[in-house]
Amino acid sequence: MKLHSYLFAAVLFSGCLNVGAAGMAKIEGGSYRPLYLKKDTPLIPVKSFQLDKTPITNAEFSRFVQKHPQWQRGKVGVRHAEAQYLSHWVKQGNAYVPKAADANKPVVNVSWFAAHAYCVAQGKRLPTIDEWEYVGQASALQKNGTNEASYNRTILDWYADGGRSGLRDVGKGKANFYGVHDMHGMIWEWTEDFNSSLLNGGSNSDLYCGGGSNNATDPSNYVAFMRFGIRTSLKAPFVLKNLGFRCAK
Amino acid sequence: MKMRTLAALIASTFVFAACSQPQPAPSDSAKTASAPAQTVAVDNTPAADLPVIDAVMTYAPEAPPPVNRDHAARVKVKIEVAEKVMKIADGVEYKFWTFGGQVPGQMIRVREGDIVDVEFANRSDSTVPHNIDFHAATGPGGGAEASFTAPGHVSNFSFKALQPGLYIYHCATAPVGMHIANGMYGLILVEPKEGLPKVDREYYVVQGDFYTKGKYGEAGLQPFDMEKAIKEQPDYVVFNGSVGSIAGENALKANVGETVRLFVGNGGPNLVSSFHVIGEIFDKVYVEGGDLINKNVQTTLVPAGGAAIVEMKIDVPGTYNLVDHSIFRTFNKGALGQIKAEGAEDKDIFSGKITEGVYQSEGGAIQTAPLTASETAKVEAGTPKAGSKEERVKAGEVVYKANCLACHGVEGKGVEGAFPPLAESDYLNADHKRGIQAVVKGLSGEITVNGKKYNSVMPALSLNDEEVANVLTYVLNTFGNKGGEVKPEDVAAARK
Numbered sequence: 001m002k003l004h005s006y007l008f009a010a011v012l013f014s015g016c017l018n019v020g021a022a023g024m025a026k027i028e029g030g031s032y033r034p035l036y037l038k039k040d041t042p043l044i045p046v047k048s049f050q051l052d053k054t055p056i057t058n059a060e061f062s063r064f065v066q067k068h069p070q071w072q073r074g075k076v077g078v079r080h081a082e083a084q085y086l087s088h089w090v091k092q093g094n095a096y097v098p099k100a101a102d103a104n105k106p107v108v109n110v111s112w113f114a115a116h117a118y119c120v121a122q123g124k125r126l127p128t129i130d131e132w133e134y135v136g137q138a139s140a141l142q143k144n145g146t147n148e149a150s151y152n153r154t155i156l157d158w159y160a161d162g163g164r165s166g167l168r169d170v171g172k173g174k175a176n177f178y179g180v181h182d183m184h185g186m187i188w189e190w191t192e193d194f195n196s197s198l199l200n201g202g203s204n205s206d207l208y209c210g211g212g213s214n215n216a217t218d219p220s221n222y223v224a225f226m227r228f229g230i231r232t233s234l235k236a237p238f239v240l241k242n243l244g245f246r247c248a249k
Numbered sequence: 250m251k252m253r254t255l256a257a258l259i260a261s262t263f264v265f266a267a268c269s270q271p272q273p274a275p276s277d278s279a280k281t282a283s284a285p286a287q288t289v290a291v292d293n294t295p296a297a298d299l300p301v302i303d304a305v306m307t308y309a310p311e312a313p314p315p316v317n318r319d320h321a322a323r324v325k326v327k328i329e330v331a332e333k334v335m336k337i338a339d340g341v342e343y344k345f346w347t348f349g350g351q352v353p354g355q356m357i358r359v360r361e362g363d364i365v366d367v368e369f370a371n372r373s374d375s376t377v378p379h380n381i382d383f384h385a386a387t388g389p390g391g392g393a394e395a396s397f398t399a400p401g402h403v404s405n406f407s408f409k410a411l412q413p414g415l416y417i418y419h420c421a422t423a424p425v426g427m428h429i430a431n432g433m434y435g436l437i438l439v440e441p442k443e444g445l446p447k448v449d450r451e452y453y454v455v456q457g458d459f460y461t462k463g464k465y466g467e468a469g470l471q472p473f474d475m476e477k478a479i480k481e482q483p484d485y486v487v488f489n490g491s492v493g494s495i496a497g498e499n500a501l502k503a504n505v506g507e508t509v510r511l512f513v514g515n516g517g518p519n520l521v522s523s524f525h526v527i528g529e530i531f532d533k534v535y536v537e538g539g540d541l542i543n544k545n546v547q548t549t550l551v552p553a554g555g556a557a558i559v560e561m562k563i564d565v566p567g568t569y570n571l572v573d574h575s576i577f578r579t580f581n582k583g584a585l586g587q588i589k590a591e592g593a594e595d596k597d598i599f600s601g602k603i604t605e606g607v608y609q610s611e612g613g614a615i616q617t618a619p620l621t622a623s624e625t626a627k628v629e630a631g632t633p634k635a636g637s638k639e640e641r642v643k644a645g646e647v648v649y650k651a652n653c654l655a656c657h658g659v660e661g662k663g664v665e666g667a668f669p670p671l672a673e674s675d676y677l678n679a680d681h682k683r684g685i686q687a688v689v690k691g692l693s694g695e696i697t698v699n700g701k702k703y704n705s706v707m708p709a710l711s712l713n714d715e716e717v718a719n720v721l722t723y724v725l726n727t728f729g730n731k732g733g734e735v736k737p738e739d740v741a742a743a744r745k
Binding site: 225226230239242 | 422
């Protein structure tokens, strides 16, 4: 980053701190067991952090692009975003903006680099896989709702639905235990270390073997597997119609 | 960045040691007399110098034409994954995940020694990544990792078709079961170098099991039900992706005298198919799609993730039903296809339809007839003994309506040319024993009733002595017949 961007980010940071914090949920630290660990393995610790209550919207991302025109559609190099970057935005004058109807829908068609830059500009960062999965385990009622039938049903129904419902305005659904919305049921989300779920089982990725020996009768494994599946299929410049992000700090 | 190592869940390297060995020549039994005598050129062409051709790919039930080449080639195969809603049964829709927009995916036909260049595209409106595992490939995952593709992206990889056979390809992205359950499978045929013997017709049929929230036939868009899938309790078992896909108007066609070859696959995800064609015997089965040929087979097993090639010569015209002979799947879950064959009758081989009755189509519903306690007691007590001729007639009427009415009619008039009349029947009145014989042992061959010839078949009826006595007494005392009584002991005597 150039020097003035640093200054800019600093100004932005102090200016947005309260607003940002207001839109974030405090997540108390703890530990969780990812899908691929057997029942008797130690849990993975997660430190306390904050997470945006909703995914970043088109309107929010548009304000970011206005301040950081290097992230405008057409300006970003192919190494940082594929050609379809922000392809759902429309031309206005000599810039691109989201359609009015999409203002409060989650921004999609953004690369990891763009998502990362956005969060940094807010004085935040992308959540790690562990942080995301830890919060993703929460149901409306408890920190770990993965054993509730309705929790798994909701997620599985979304996967079965296959995105037919399309994108909706963020924050409309029921919040989870932490007050966080839309963790499931609308989009996939970038994580800081998405490409470290390298499933290294010798010559074969275990991912291709389904929820094999690890208590495969538990459907929650399936939903977690699908998230690991999408993450391992991504590269940082990729943009997808159903992939957005939120920030953490 | 952290590097994670996952605990191995399944060791999935099923790479046989034999895969890298040269294949022994097929045994003589694998070469039929009808096989064209060909000299097979030895292929030493480097892969880079092979001619490049586009694969001819077909949607089920069509099969691609024979390869008809005496040299290896690089065969370009393009597959696009699409997640789309389609009909699974009348009034029922399902969100299928497809190779090429249909279930099964397109059939591919190559030749042993060919290099298959796969271009694997995942549409941008897909929700999840997908990939493909070719059972015809030898190499890690059958191409699963090499083809792993996020939505809106495309991957390329190639494999050499080292061994001939009929092979399933399927999606192998986690959760694998779910991808397969949604319809992601198809067949690739690797012809042996000399090709397959020529036949008149070839068709492409793949069985699959589907798991929906609603019961069989429940209308609307049905979501996938993971729990049923894990319990292996499908609501639908179908050929080519939907109920009726190759039945009725969509039936496969053939003519008498033709040999039909079916490329049969089973995508699963769970069930093993007992593949059978009603009214035909497979002259040849390439067992499990490999080199072993079995002959004169009634039913062949097609494993989940496996295939078989079956061949049959059609001798007489008619409709031949393709079924999974694990038969409730056929009558209650949709596993029914048809071959409709036209041509000249051959009465020596099959006499054709002689009789026709009312057939109550079973439909998909579970049929039970619950009994009350008193009814159960009655069942255990057996048929009540009639005390008088009047009682016998009354009881006989019930038996008649349940067992005889469909053919012989409400008034016992029968159907001219098919079912002899029981009304004012000279045949029956002249000798009651003939009636008893007809009921307990059945009756076939030519008889004359009231001056008219009938040449048909009456099946033996599994009624007890009391019931036979009752129904015959009823017939003798109704329909303008001359009266009389048949007793259970008469029936018992006639059975000897």
